[in-house]
Amino acid sequence: MRILAAALVACLMTAPAVARSNDSLTVHLKNSKGQDAGTAKFKQLKDGRVEIKxxxxxxxxxxxxxxxxxxxxxxxxxxxxxxxxxxxxxxxxGLENPKGHHNGDLPNISVGEDHMGEATFKVDYLSLDPSASNSIVANGGTAIVIHEHADDMKTDPSGEAGNRIACGVITEPKP
Structure with missing residues (x-):
């Protein structure tokens, strides 16, 4: 029974948890224990940027x-x-990009003493268009990862951000 439960948890952890509506995508994040860690909502804006809430x-x-x-x-x-x-x-x-970002880096997020945090970012270096070279949904997708520490925006490649503590799979849902 324990093996079945462990297998079920493993399947749920790797299954994409996304919902798509028009030019937006919602990704559900889980922490290392499989608990709900929140959401990341991606929206392709008309000006070409991607908004991440x-x-x-x-x-x-x-x-x-x-x-x-x-x-x-x-x-x-x-x-x-x-x-x-x-x-x-x-x-x-942090070297070629004056903002200190790889294409996959986003600004740091602050989490309060209530263990909750919210932030909205608008970036011009990601896309939800599967045909774009910087698409986060092309070729099977990507993952959004929350790290244990802030990114120092200069150390290559990790930003000295520490361990990965939450994750969500970003894929383009099948119609």
Whole structure:
């Protein structure tokens, strides 16, 4: 019975949890214990940018890095299957980009003492268009990862952000 329960949890952790409506996509995040860690809502804006609305919960107090990783895999407890940072342009972290971002880096998010945090980012270096070279849904998708520490925006490639503590698979849902 325990093996069946463990297999079910493993399947739920790797299954994409997304909903798509027009030019938007909602991704459900889970922490390393499989608990709900919030949502990331992606919306393709008319000006070409992507808006990301993060609503986190069950994350400990402090500043946390938010990165898009290259593989659509969220394998608890360490989420290493998500691979490295999504970086189709090959930018060096903090050196070539004056904002200090790879293509997959997002600004840090602050989580309060209530273990919740919200932030909205608008970026011009990601796309929801599957035909774009910087698409986060092309080729099977990517993952959004929350790290234990803030990104220092200069150390290549990790930003010294520490362990991966929450993850959500970003894929284009099948019609």
């Amino acid at each position: 993060l609503s986190l919960k069950n994350i400990y107090f402090g500043e946390h890095a938010v990165h898009i990783h290259e593989h659509p895999v969220c394998d608890a407890p360490d989420f290493k299957g998500a691979g490295g940072h999504f970086n189709p342009s090959g930018r060096e972290h």
